[in-house]
Amino acid sequence: MTGREPDGDGLRLLVEPATTTRWVRVLYAVCVLLVVAGEGLRFFSHAFDHVHYGFEAWPGFYGAFGFVVFVFIVYCGRWLRGVVSRPESYYRVDEPERSK
Amino acid sequence: MSHLISIVTENLPMLQVVLPMLAAPLCVVVHHRRATWWVALVVTWASFANSVALARKVYLEGPLSYFVGGWEPPWGIELRIDELNAFVLCLVSAICAVVLIAAPRSFDQEVESDRHHLAYAAFLLCMTGLMGIASAGDAFNVFVFLEISSLSSYGLIALGPSRRALSSALRYLIVGTLGGTFILLGVGLLYMSTGTLNLVDLQQRIPASDGHRTIVVAMVCVVVGACIKLALVPLHGWLPDAYTFAPSVVTAFLAATATKVAFYVLARFLFSVFGVASSIDRFHVDWVLLPLALVAMVYGAAAAIFERDVKRMLAYSSLSQIGYMVVGLALVTKSGLTGGIVHLVNHGLMKCGLFLAIACVVLRFGSPHLGVQRLGSTHLDRLRGLGRSMPWTSAAFVLGGLSMIGVPATVGFVSKWYLVLGAFEAGKWWVAALILFSSALAIAYVWKVVEVLYFADPPRREDEVGEAPWWVLGPTWVLVGASLVFGVWTAPTVRMASAAAEVLLPALAGAGP
Amino acid sequence: MTTWLQSLPPGVIMAVGGLLLLALRGRALQFGLVVLPVVSYGHLLALPAEHVVQLTIMGLDLVPVRIDRLAMVWGHVFHWAAILSAVYALHVQDRVQHAAAIAYAGSAVAAVFAGDLVTLFVHWELTAVTSVFLIWSRDDRARKDRDPEECYRAGLRYLIIQVASGVVLLAGICLRWADGGGLEFEGLATGDITSAPLWAQLVFLAFGIKAAFPFLHNWLQDAYPRGTHTGTVFLSAFTTKMAIYALARGFAGTDLLVPLGVAMTLFPIFFAVIENDLRKVLAYSLNNQLGFMCVGIGIGTELALQGAAGHAFAHILYKALLFQSMGAVLWSVGTCKATELGGLFKRLPVTALCCMVAAASISAFPLTSGFVTKSMTLSAAAEGHMTLVWLLLLFASAGVLEHSGIKIPYFAFLAPTKKDWSAIERPPWNMRAAMVTTAVLCLGIGVFPGVLYRFLDFQIEYEPYTALHVVGQLQLLLFATAAFVWLVRIGAYPHEKRATILDFDWIYRRALPAGWDRVVRRSSVFWTRGGRLAENARQDGLVWIQRWVGDGAALTQTRTIRGIALWVLAALAVGLAWVFWLH
Structure with missing residues (x-):
């Protein structure tokens, strides 16, 4: 990850500092959690019973x-x-x- | 006292013509600059009141006949006032009355001081002629008054400050005389073949002669003559120069009245005297007039776009507007004719207002006596940034310009609305399209001025000027205001115009608005 | 009892009072600027909830005031926007700009309460001619982004298109009136617009121009980025939403609005990705939002219409907030070009936070105003079984996140930069106050949607905060954010570049003029029969026309008596020939 040289100095904040990396990891973790939460809804509630389209109920x-x-x-x-x-x-x- | 009043009320049709006629020599005798103005002012306002009273009477009681000297028509001279010429008379006298307020300030600037009394005399004579044409009940007097108005207007134009005023007046004189001669010729031919000069008698006798060759030639002569005075393209050659080089007030006066009266003559002869059966159904004069009018409409507007002198630009715009009026006439429908006639008044109001706004500008920009110059005081480049230094004049110009375009809530819209309706009534949608196209061109030339007035920086500091005096600005705003008022409150003008259209096209009465 | 105040149309206080601002200076001007919208709002609130004023002028039955539930939605939010924008603009000392802005807001309000088409037309044009001054006005703070000549030309194009919209509207009204139809402004067409009468199509087109339909949209992206830093805040609130109201009022349930709206939500997304001027990005984003509302109006069910109204309400606030924050950046830095910005968070924390609240709202994060309003349109599409529409709107929702949710705050406030911002001025208190208030409103609506629904008197129960909706929306947004992060890290995210992005306006700004030039040159070659003369004739297309119509042109030899006399003779000859031929 750090080996890649960002092509331009415009986008370095998200790449360089360690804090940013931590934030990015938090983001990824929340994403995973959300998928899990969605699956949780499937099993512990009736939320998916009345979706408009079948594909809405696909995991994630x-x-x-x-x-x-x-x-x-x-x-x-x-x-x-x-x-x-x-x-x-x-x-x-x-x-x-x-x-x- | 009541006896006096009754004498006045009985002689209203004559008074409005005679008053200015008598006042004109009085002006020459009085000679004093301001005193002559007072004489002229009193007379024009009296005439204005007179024609309003007369119009009221006509609308309430129907057409009026007045026998000059008590001699009955076949022998005597008749003045005949119906809904159509009452309308024209109101316009002419109103314009004279309003313009005259602005005259002294503007004349001070543009006319040599020892000629003011002559200017007022010529002004009054011109007014006499125009009022006379509009009220005359016989063809010969139409010619006589036409010559009175023409001759005095040549004089008025020649008073212009630039040396080119003389040559433009001369050119107008020659061309105008040609026009007058044609009309005289036509009138003579009519007399030869029918034995009468009275317009009503002519109207009755012409159908009987059934397209007699003499009468046909008379028709061509009268139409060509009227079109010259009307400045219908391609007979407009005299107009741009005459309007550009005449004194500003004179331009405002002539632009609003002279061509309008010529339009009246054309309409009167085509529809009343020769009659629709002969002029339109048999000889299809409309087929000739309509294309010319459309060309005038577009050509005038297009030429105005390229003109850099604002006064001249307005002159070209007049050509375009004359085109609108003739379009209304040549459509031969009730709405179209109403549109043409209402535009006669509407254009008179707005164009007079615009030319007076130009008079304000000329007044502020020092003497234009420099003659032929590279940058006249009305050149576009001289108006740069004027929106700041002359806000009232500029605003008046913008409002008049909006009316010229035909923006709703201005008189221009009212006219075009009826013209477009008339075009659809006649089944000629392409005429409507051309009217709209020409309006779009009007946006271009009006915007050109607005851009210079408001968005260009003034060229130099010392060119900063103040607002024009209210003596000139006032009349400007009266006219511009009128063009807004009658744009919203359309009842009076439209009702008068449609009554006038009914006079001309009795067969079609009932159709249209 | 009907007092004259009750028959006074809402907004007229601003429209007329705005002109009076021209006479004021200094403190009095500031006072008037804020007081006028407040008084106008007070006047509106004092009027009855259902209220009609009728008037007959020159035979036209006019309804200058018609207050009902639908109009009130816009009545409220237009006043809120006017008050907030006025506070935001307090520091500007330019009476022309203030007068124009207040008169503009006033006529937009009055247009919303117009009960007939003629009244609507009047205000329709008034908004055009007043708002253009917000583009033309000088703005010393934004000199880098606002070249006066370019602003003037953009304003002119804007004015022409706006006025043209009014002219088309007028043509429609005239046609309807000539056909003997009434002037009422209500339910003009529904269903298939292509089989509606011509007048209805013209009115639809007129509304469509101001609502920035595809191919009619360029005035928006052309003009709004050229407004002054305060002027664009006003602009963003009124014109387009007035058009949305007009569509909701006149064309609810018109099928064509659905595909048009979908197209509007989609194409701006791609342009927004690559646009460098952040205010122009916002203009594209505005266009995208209008698409959602159009879809809602096109679906035409009660839920969809309610969604469109609610969306317009929330949208005006967060869009104003976005433009306010970009205006603050413009004021502080002098430019809004993404390439020139970045890292402003430290120097402008309040502005940055407000911008992020607005970004979250427009992206419809839960607890923001976008979440509780935009989803109604999607639900309505789903309930109407419009699967494709629903999917495309979902697609567009992710797109909104891209340009407004991430790009704006990121490139303005977060992106790393070598520039040192410690010297720039912070925005004055009034700008910050307006931004914070607007941000609070955005969040408040998001947290308490029921208050908004009751306030707007919605007839259908709608519950935005279901577990599935929250989770699904968060998934959509956060995965998209993750995609952004991932793309940046692999270096695939396009860098900002200074550029002019061509859009449909290229047709009338470049292609048509160039084509016209070519046609004119060709024809002048043809007319003058020769290369040597052609060289002279090709200088300018207009020269050619001038040659035909200009002073002393070929059409008429006007200058010489001989010429005129020849024409007279010709006329006589033609006339005589004509009559004898017919004889």
């Missing part, structure tokens, strides 16, 4: 959905940047000329 459905979607969005964003990203002055250069 919401978590998996959130994770996959997030990754998908970010990768789509990266692809989109290649398509629609232009220099910051893109509109600035020509517009005043046209108005004259």
Whole structure:
């Protein structure tokens, strides 16, 4: 983990300091706990009896959905940047000329 | 006393024409700058009151006939007032009355001081002519009054401060005389073939002659003549220069009245005298007028966009607005004609207000006596940042401009609403589309000025100027205010216009609003 | 007894009073700025709960005031937003901006209480012309992000589009009136909009422009990031939500709104990921939120409509809070570009915390206002058995977390940076007070949803805090957060880059003008028959038009008497030929 050099100084806080690592671990642990809690609901309550869709009752459905979607969005964003990203002055250069 | 009052009330139709006519030589005799103004002011306001009273009478009691000198029509001269010309008379006298308040301050700046009395005399004569045209009951007097108004307006334009005023007046004189000659020719031909000059008699006798060649030629002559005075594209050549170089107040006066009266003449002859059966059904004059009017509408607005001199820009905008009026006429539907006639008054109000706002600007920017200059005082670049130094003038200009575009709650919207309705009534949706297109062009030229007024920085510190005096600003705001009031409270103008449209198109009465 | 105060439309106190602010300076201006919305709110609360004022002007039956349950939702929250935004803007000494903002808020309120389409139209246009000054105004604190020329042009584009929306609305009203229809603003269409009459489609389009439907949305992302740091807070609250109200009032149950709304929730997500200007990210996020509301209105069941109303209510507050916190950053630092920010947490702790509360609310974490309102729309979709819609909305919920929940607070306050912020000024007390109050409201609504539901007089019982809902939502959000952390660690998360992100506005800002230029150049080559002349003619497309219509143009030789006389002769000749031909 520490062997990887972050590519840019913008995102180092989450990577470098030890406290951050601890927070990240807490996050992962909470995620696991949530899945467990979901399964707990299945056995100790009737919460899953009246879900709208069957797949809502799959173990960790919401978590998996959130994770996959997030990754998908970010990768789509990266692809989109290649398509629609232009220099910051893109509109600035020509517009005043046209108005004259 | 009551005897005197009854004499006045009986002679109302004559008084409104005669009063300014008699006052004009009085002005020349009095000669004093301010005293002549007072004379003119009293007379115009009296005429205004007179025409309002007359309009009221016409609406309550129906059309009025007045025999000059007590001679009955076939021999004597008749003045005939119905709903249509009562409306036009109100507009003309109202504009004269309001504009005259602004005149002395503006004349001080733009007209040499020993010619003021002549200016007022010419102003009154022009008013006489315009009122006369609108009230005359026979074709020959229409011509006579047309010449009175034309000749005096050439003089008024020539008073303009720049040397080019002279050449524009000369050009207008030649072209206007051509127009007048055509009308005279037409009137002569009508007399030749029908033996009468009275408009009502003509109306009755023309159908009997059934498209006699002489009458057809007379129609062409009158229509071309009226279109010249109306400045319908492509016969508009005299207008931009004349409006640009005339004194500001004169421009405001002429823009709001002269072309409107010409429109009245055109409508009166086409619909009443020659009659719909002959002019429209048989000879399809509308087929010629409608394309020209549409071209005028778009061309005027497009030309205004490219114009850098605001006064001239407004002149081009007038061409466009004249196009709207003629569109209303050429649609030959009740709503369209109502729209055209109501636009006659509405455009008079807003354009007069706008030109007076220009008069305010000219007043503040020192003498334009410099003649032909690279940057006239009404050039767009001189108006930079004026929104801050002349807030009232700028606001008046913006409001007038909004009306020109046809923003709801202004008179411009009311006119266009009826024009568009008329276009749909006639089944010509593309006319409606062109009207909207031309309105979009109007946004462009109005915005151009707004941008300069409010968003451009003033060029230099020493160019900072104060607000115009209230003597000029007041009338400006009266007109701009009127164009807002009648934009919301549409009942009076629309009712008068639709009554007038009914006079012209009796066969279609009942249809439309 | 109907006093004149009772027939006074709510919001008019602000709309008219706002103009009076133009005459005030200093303390009096500040006083008026806050007092006007408070008085206006007091006036609204004093009016009866069901209240109608009718009026006939020039034959039009107008209903300037119509107060009922639905309108009151917006009436409350618009006033809250106006008061909070006014407090937030207290430190600004610019009377034009304040006057515009208050008049804008007032006309938006008045639009919500309009009972007929003509009144609606008037306020519809008033919001357009007043709000544009919030984009045009100077803002010395945000000079780096707000080039005056660009702001002016963006404002102009904004104004044109907003006014165009009003013109389309007016066209619809006129058509309806010409057909003999009434002017009432209620249930204009439902079901299939494509088979509705033309006027209804025009009105729908007009509402859609202001509600930022896909392809009609660019004014939002174009103009809002260019507002002043306080102005954008006002902007974010009113225009679009007024349009949402209009849709709820006029087009509840219109099927097309569902796919449109879904599209609105989706496409902004991807743009928000890569946008560098954080206020523009928020503008995209705003668009995404409007999508949820549109879906709710399109579903049209009582629960869905209630959800849309509740969502609009909560959304106005947390979205205002997000823009407030970004405004505070802009005020302190002078820019909102993610590449220029990071690590502001230490210097601006209050702002950072408030921003995080707003971020949590918009992401719908439990105990925040987003959780108790947005889920109603999803439930309504599920109850309507719209599986795909439901899944896509869930997808969009994760997307919201991405751009508003994580990206905004992370890049502004947490991301490491070498910059030293110890010298920057902290936002003044009034900005912090407004932010803290708004944050408390966001949390309060989340903790006590029943109070909100009762306050808004909801007719359907809805319980957001079920164990499954809480656990499921937490799973969704925290796993997505975990994905963010993981992506950052493997270096896959895209770094912020200074860039202009092209959107649909490229069509009218670049493609169309360029295409027009090309057409004009081609045709000028054609007209002038030759390369040498073409060189002169191609300078500018407008020159070509000018040649035809300008002063002394080819169309008419106006300058010479000879020219005019020729035209007169031609007219006479044509006229005579015409009549004799018909003779």
